[in-house]
Amino acid sequence: MDDEYDLICVGSGIGGCAAAAVAADAGARALVIERADVVGGVTAVSGGQIWVPGNRWARELGIADSAENGARYIDGVARGHNDPDRTRALLGAAGEAIEFFTGRGLALRVIRGLPDYYFPDAAHSVPDGRYLDPVPLPASALGDWAGRLRRTAVWSMGGGLGPGTGDDGPSDPVLTTGQALAAYFLRAALDAGAQVMTGATATGLLTGDGGVTGVVLDDGREINSRAGVVLATGAYDRDPDLVHRFEGVLDDHGTGAPPGIMGDHLRMAAPLGASIWSLPAARNTVQVGFPTGGTDEAGEARYRTHWVMHPHEIIVNSRGERFADESFYPAINAALQQLDGASQRLSNWPAWLVFDQDLAERGVVEVDPERVVSAPSVLELARTAGIGEAGLASTVARYNDACARGRDDAFGRGERPWSVAMSRMATGGGPGNPMLGPIARPPFHAARLARVQAGLGSAGLEVDGSARVVTWVGEAIPGLYAAGNATARNDMGFSAQSGTSNLRGLVQGYLAGRDAARRLAGT
Template sequence: MDDEYDLICVGSGIGGCAAAAAAADAGARALVVERAQVVGGVTAVSGGQIWIPGNRWARALGMSDTAEEGARYIDGVAGGNNDPARTRALLGAADGALDLFTGRGLDLRVIRDLPDYYYPEAGHSAAEGRYLEPVPLPAGALGEWAGRLRRTAVWNMGAGTPGGGTADPELVTGQALAGYFVRAALDAGARLTAGTAVTRLRTRDGAVTGVVLADGREIVARSGVVLATGAYDRNPDLVRRFEGVLDDHGTGSPPGITGDHLGMAAPLGASIWSLPAARNTVQVGFPTGELDEDGTARYRTHWVVHPHEIIVNARGARFADESFYPAINAGLHQFDGASQRLPNWPAWLVFDHDLAERGVVQVDPERVVSAPSVEELARRAGIDADGLAATVAGYNEARARGRDDAFGRGERPWSLWMSRLATGTGDGNPTLGPIVRPPFHAARLARVQAGLGSAGLEVDTSARVLTWAGEPIPGLYAVGNATARNDMGFSAQSGTSNLRGMVQGYLAGRDAAR
């Protein structure tokens, strides 16, 4: 590693590698600095999807869509939390980014029949075509870096589904996407280094001129520094500050996602913009009983896409369509003004032995209680016994009817697609399986972040970090989950975080290389 580069990118996920690739492709000397011993960041543990309206692969299949249609869809579902101009700037730059990265080997394909989250009720939503996934990538394509790509699995939909497996010589989902961008950066001539932590920014007369490493070494950046560090899932103080009090809280993000970008940029007067915490998608899931590489508890999300399971509150009542995780998130944030409490938290996953035998509930066994009857299960778990018995009976009746009149579970096209994928069932509504086979089980849910924070650094349409006065801080860029989500409002779609990282990285790298 030399002492001087044109652009230094802090973080090796899609955003950092995209910025380095874009800058190096334009002739700049670029360096990617990763604090972990492995590369890929949160991208590598994601589902690997990129959501791009009007993309070239959909057009090749004869699908009619545009970036403007996608922007109008976001306008409608973002709840007023997006800046329409930023939304259009982001989506409008996607084609240019794809031109560069496909030229550097990125290979994507349409995920067939997968609709937008809010299709068909939301205006300008699409039945398919906007979701892209990486074509599997041979690990050998990364050369010496193949063994240093992060392998952690986060998402739990069941064995054999996206995010549910482990790495092999052919990379898929998030590992493949991260691998493509690591390869693009290397192919363009950027330098990567892992196991190297940046502790602060080097500045001169208010401009960012480089970075200072943990060992005290200073590296000069002639054109600027890109903060691609992710959010702050593993910083309890920042989680409490921006997300509120989340008892029983963990993260599926890898170690190192500690909000370094905020600590480095704040002293320079950087603007920090935040969504209402209730609009941020914090998943539900469990500690697995395993430890991450830093010795902290490992968590996994749990998506209710199988039969024989429901989510209930302490009264034993269901409160949302469990097959659609944004509905669960909204239900958990319901507030009772009379009691000044959240009536749906804590919450439990309740399931029967049919589901237990499938092995899809990946939870620390010490967190599970079991009983021969639903009533006894409730008493052991601390749930109202009469309430849970009535809820299970009502749910089983809904299964017999083939329709959940209370919450419409499994009827949303997106949820139905995900459930059929997870269960391998080609028709019907596979999420509606009865809870009848003893012993019965309950596991108290945890809140599990997945790399998304309510707060981030405010940037302009070139990914330059802004001050509170709205002026760019010379030489400082931020991309992906390190930035404020006022372009998309909130995580209205899976795949938007990877979209933001790719496009903002492209814009930052190109701007810095001018």
């Protein structure tokens, strides 16, 4: 690698590769720096969805929608936590950004029958047409880079649900979901002439009279950049101090994000006076799950999220009480943040997944005695697990009555259209409520849950309409950009809407690359 480029993009997910592709397409010399030995970042382990109101694929299907309609939906759900102008800037630029990349090989399709999270309750929500996912493509489309794409098995939400490709696929496996999305954007960057450096960690920013002028690597090497630097590092899942600062509870905490998501963007930009903006933690995407017993490439515990609820299981707090609609993870996360002011304790944490042998035999949760408590009766299960006995017995009885009636009057489990659609995609469930089934067949089981982050943070760098990082007084820091999960979510106001993170990375990367190219040209 050389010692000077026109644009340096830190992070090889959708945001970094998008920025590099746009800048390189305009003639700039662009470099993508990735701290891991594989590329794709959090994008490659995502579901691959992109949420785009008013997209042309939906129009081709005769679905009427618009970017403004989507912005009004966000305004209503965000409840004042979004900046409406930034919401409209993001969604308004989405069509242009996507057209740029489809003109350079990106292939997308509508995920049919998948409604907005808050349909039909939220104004301007729609039952279909806003979710796009990548058309599968062979790994060989990446040429020599095919073996260097992050390949963590994930689940496809389009074209028939099925497992993504892992490391043991055929010689030319078909990439789906987030792997496919990451591959499309990596290919766009490479085809445009951008270079990619792996195994290199940026630890600081170089500055001069013109603002940010490059990066410092962990080995002390300096790489200069004429037009600036794009921070597309992801969030901070792997840094316990930052998680504690911005997300709260740390006990029984894990992440589905790959190693290296350490909050590098905050450390590099903060000394320059960058504004760090944060949502309430209850509005972030944190799911529940449990450790698998295995470890990841960094030697840390690997976690499995439990985001689709099945019959024969419930989630309870230490009193043995259900506290939210288990089929809708935003409801679970918000309830886990509920504080009891009298005791200064979280009312619903810790929490347990309680299930019976019917679910155990489906293999949904492995009954590992190191992580799962089992007992012949509900009362004995409560005593063994340390859950309130009377509360759990009463809760199971009420839940079983709800199953017999076919309706959960307490929390409406299985009635939200998005939850039902996801459940049927994941489990193949038929008509009726696919998530109700009694906890009746012994032995009974309880697994203490962990809070599992999804590569998203409540806090991030505040950016303007050109993805330029701004200071606390709203002034752009010359030559410093940010994209995707490294940025503040004041354009969305919440993170609980699938596909918005990939949308933000795509659009902000596009805007950053375009602005950097114009800056280079002096226009």
